[in-house]
Amino acid sequence: MKLMYFAWVRQRIGTASETVDAPAEAATVEDLVAWLKTRGPGYAEAFRDTRAIRFAVNQEYVEPTHPVAAGDEIAFFPPVTGG
Amino acid sequence: MKLMYFAWVRQRIGTASETVDAPAEAATVEDLVAWLKTRGPGYAEAFRDTRAIRFAVNQEYVEPTHPVAAGDEIAFFPPVTGG
Amino acid sequence: MAVRVQEADFDIGRELADLTAGNHAIGGLGVFVGLVRDIAGGEAVSAMSLEHYPSMTERQLAEIEAEALARWPLEASLIIHRVGDLMPGDNIVLVACASAHRQAALDATAFLIDWLKTKAPFWKREETPEGARWVDARESDDAAAARWSK
Amino acid sequence: MAVRVQEADFDIGRELADLTAGNHAIGGLGVFVGLVRDIAGGEAVSAMSLEHYPSMTERQLAEIEAEALARWPLEASLIIHRVGDLMPGDNIVLVACASAHRQAALDATAFLIDWLKTKAPFWKREETPEGARWVDARESDDAAAARWSK
Numbered sequence: 001m002k003l004m005y006f007a008w009v010r011q012r013i014g015t016a017s018e019t020v021d022a023p024a025e026a027a028t029v030e031d032l033v034a035w036l037k038t039r040g041p042g043y044a045e046a047f048r049d050t051r052a053i054r055f056a057v058n059q060e061y062v063e064p065t066h067p068v069a070a071g072d073e074i075a076f077f078p079p080v081t082g083g
Numbered sequence: 084m085k086l087m088y089f090a091w092v093r094q095r096i097g098t099a100s101e102t103v104d105a106p107a108e109a110a111t112v113e114d115l116v117a118w119l120k121t122r123g124p125g126y127a128e129a130f131r132d133t134r135a136i137r138f139a140v141n142q143e144y145v146e147p148t149h150p151v152a153a154g155d156e157i158a159f160f161p162p163v164t165g166g
Numbered sequence: 167m168a169v170r171v172q173e174a175d176f177d178i179g180r181e182l183a184d185l186t187a188g189n190h191a192i193g194g195l196g197v198f199v200g201l202v203r204d205i206a207g208g209e210a211v212s213a214m215s216l217e218h219y220p221s222m223t224e225r226q227l228a229e230i231e232a233e234a235l236a237r238w239p240l241e242a243s244l245i246i247h248r249v250g251d252l253m254p255g256d257n258i259v260l261v262a263c264a265s266a267h268r269q270a271a272l273d274a275t276a277f278l279i280d281w282l283k284t285k286a287p288f289w290k291r292e293e294t295p296e297g298a299r300w301v302d303a304r305e306s307d308d309a310a311a312a313r314w315s316k
Numbered sequence: 317m318a319v320r321v322q323e324a325d326f327d328i329g330r331e332l333a334d335l336t337a338g339n340h341a342i343g344g345l346g347v348f349v350g351l352v353r354d355i356a357g358g359e360a361v362s363a364m365s366l367e368h369y370p371s372m373t374e375r376q377l378a379e380i381e382a383e384a385l386a387r388w389p390l391e392a393s394l395i396i397h398r399v400g401d402l403m404p405g406d407n408i409v410l411v412a413c414a415s416a417h418r419q420a421a422l423d424a425t426a427f428l429i430d431w432l433k434t435k436a437p438f439w440k441r442e443e444t445p446e447g448a449r450w451v452d453a454r455e456s457d458d459a460a461a462a463r464w465s466k
Contacts, residue, residue: 006369007439008450056437059372075369075437079453082366082397082438083268083350083409083429089219090289091300139287142222158219158287162303165216165247165288166200166259166279166418179329182349190354190404197347198422199332204340254340269460272348272426279418310419 001070003036005046006077009053012046022068029055030064032074046076054079084153086119088129089160092136095129105151112138113147115157129159137162167235167243169227171218173250176260185242186264192241194268196275198261204254206301209294216249216258219287223247230281234263237277238270245278247288277314284311317385317393319377321368323400326410335392336414342391344418346425348411354404356451359444366399366408369437373397380431384413387427388420395428397438427464434461 004017026032033050036043047053055062056075068074087100109115116133119126130136138145139158151157178199186192202214227245234243242264252258259282263274290301328349336342352364377395384393392414402408409432413424440451 004369006437007367007441056369056372059369059375061435073371075372077369077437078439078450080434080437081440081451081453082368082436083433083457087219089287090217090291139219139222142219142225144285156221158222160219160287161289161300163284163287164290164301164303165218165286166283166307177329178332179327182328186351186405188405190352192351192405193353195347195349195351197345197349198418199345199347200418201336201342201345202340203343203416255336255338255342266353268348268350268429269456272422272429276422279422306419 001068002073004073004075006075008078009046009076013042021070027067028064029057029062029066029068029074032068033064033076052078084151085156087156087158089158091161092129092159096125104153110150111147112140112145112149112151112157115151116147116159135161167231167240168245169224169231170244170246171220171223171227171249172246173248175248175257176246178257178260181244181246181260182262185244185262189241189264191266192264193266194271195262195264196268196271196273198259198275198279199257200259200279202252202254202256202258206292209292209296211254211292211294213254213293214252214256214258215291216252217289217291218247218249222287226286227282230278230285233281234274234278238263238265238274239267240265240270240274243274243278245282247282247286249288280307280310280314283307317381317390318395319374319381320396321370321373321377321399322396323398325398325407326396328407328410331394331396331410332412335394335412339391339414341416342414343416344421345412345414346418346421346423348409348425348429349407350409350429352402352404352406352408356442359442359446361404361442361444363404363443364402364406364408365441366402367439367441368397368399372437376436377432380428380435383431384424384428388413388415388424389417390415390420390424393424393428395432397432397436399438430457430460430464433457 244262246260265271394412396410415421
């Protein structure tokens with residue numbers, strides 16, 4: 001799956017996107033976040049308060065309980081501030 | 084006093100403005116209208132249904148009962164349709 | 167803050183650029199442009215002429231603008247209304263309000279056009295295949311303006 | 317109906333002229349322009365940069381525009397949003413909706429900017445004397461967008 005990070009999520013993690021093979025247990029967005037937090041201090045810091053983060057799977061907003069699968073494009077970012 | 088007519092009121096009366104010496108009984112806008120209606124068929128036609136007419140004295144909207152005096156500028160016109 | 171009544175067309179881009187130029191406190195600009203339609207009340211309109219009452223127009227528009235300034239924290243505002251002979255597709259009116267915040271800019275713009283429609287002494291006459299006719303005032307315009315009275 | 321995301325500035329007059337050109341069914345054009353302010357949250361802002369998520373932006377803006385078209389009888393609509401480095405006074409976003417009637421044009425414009433503020437994946441970063449900071453989302457924007465859900 002392809003992971004994308006934006007704004008301060010991207011800055012804390014230190015990368016804009018990456019392709020990962022998540023473990024089978026990472027079946028939902030929140031499972032995936034729990035696994036990502038184990039990957040290093042930048043991830044732990046970025047996902048410290050997941051209420052401050054929005055999730056998109058294949059360019060659509062989803063809830064943390066949304067399932068994820070290999071091949072998905074999953075994005076993590078703060079609430080949007082355009083316009 | 085100076086009388087001004089706009090849109091179809093002007094067309095029916097046949098003039099855009101005129102200066103008149105109204106009789107002393109014409110103390111309010113509605114009195115003035117009653118007197119104007121006696122001045123000819125154009126006036127009678129223009130003021131046939133005064134509910135369709137708006138009044139301004141010295142460039143401010145007024146009710147038919149508003150007083151008028153020598154020196155006033157009094158305008159008669161249909162509801163506005165600009166914008 | 168400006169109000170203009172003119173026969174000439176206006177250049178929307180130029181007017182808006184002038185309105186906001188150099189004022190970096192502006193975060194939002196609301197704009198409304200009214201144009202001549204080629205159909206009205208189901209009939210084709212080939213031309214329109216706009217008559218007004220100059221001294222009252224100036225006074226009413228200035229009062230309406232002052233009311234908008236009292237209600238919303240505006241950085242700048244502009245009303246331009248054309249008079250004379252117009253053709254379908256021509257600009258009739260431009261209303262623009264600039265503020266630090268978008269809601270003020272948008273609300274003030276809607277307020278100005280609603281009041282302009284019901285208070286400013288302009289009258290439209292349309293040329294149709296049936297002849298010329300004075301446009302009737304619309305009750306929906308009164309209802310729109312009434313929203314702002316509270 | 318068009319949606320564009322670009323680094324370059326846009327020419328408001330040109331964009332609006334193109335939007336309404338040749339369509340004489342248009343009676344009203346509603347417009348909103350968002351600009352970079354030189355102060356925010358009480359602090360001076362010397363520059364702004366806008367980041368976005370391109371594939372999702374395109375999809376979200378197209379969905380938002382389709383929703384506006386379903387709700388109001390629009391003749392034309394346009395959204396242009398800039399990304400990259402901007403300075404105070406620069407244009408950020410242009411929203412324009414044209415309709416036969418002014419209320420539809422104004423309401424659709426307000427709807428689009430409200431939803432764009434809460435759904436389109438753009439993020440602003442401001443340069444201030446205290447350093448760079450990501451702009452926080454505002455609850456008032458969520459409230460504004462919620463007006464349209466019914």
